[in-house]
Amino acid sequence: MLTEWQNKILSLLKEWLEDYFGETVLLEQNDMTILRFMPALFLDGSAEVIVEVCLYQYNEELTVAQVYSTMLTDTSRGLEELRTQIPEWNFHSLTGSYGIYEKMGHLYHKHNIALINDSYVEDQAEMVFAGICLAMDEMAGRINEAAAICGE
Numbered sequence: 001m002l003t004e005w006q007n008k009i010l011s012l013l014k015e016w017l018e019d020y021f022g023e024t025v026l027l028e029q030n031d032m033t034i035l036r037f038m039p040a041l042f043l044d045g046s047a048e049v050i051v052e053v054c055l056y057q058y059n060e061e062l063t064v065a066q067v068y069s070t071m072l073t074d075t076s077r078g079l080e081e082l083r084t085q086i087p088e089w090n091f092h093s094l095t096g097s098y099g100i101y102e103k104m105g106h107l108y109h110k111h112n113i114a115l116i117n118d119s120y121v122e123d124q125a126e127m128v129f130a131g132i133c134l135a136m137d138e139m140a141g142r143i144n145e146a147a148a149i150c151g152e
Helices: 004-021 079-092 121-140 143-149
Strands: 024-029 032-037 050-057 062-072 097-101 106-116
Touching: 004 024, 004 032, 004 050, 004 121, 050 121, 062 121, 062 143, 079 097, 079 143, 106 121
Parallel strands: none
Antiparallel strands: 024 032, 032 050, 050 062, 062 106, 097 106
């Protein structure tokens, strides 16, 4: 269950993300609160991804904001080649890491941001927003290569 402080961060992020990227929803799923939106990675509206933001209490001092993005939902045609490319992508990634969610066959990117509990809400929300933007920029540099590998 989220603290009041964590809920304020998610509410502020929801407002900002809607202003920049459109529809954003807060979901309750398995005792988790998930902020989900589907931005396009390019200005022409292409390369839409699913981005989910969750906050986890790490310890008394820290909360971790996890930015989990589903980049491709069908990797079946390029799965083996993706598996060989992902370590190289991760080595060169400036933020976050790539992986295959084997259960569903999805290509994902995951980025975590440490937040200082009970610090000024707007400052911490800005850090998460900046982290989301960095993750989107990172994915924009790989999405076309990934799609080509998977025949999309």
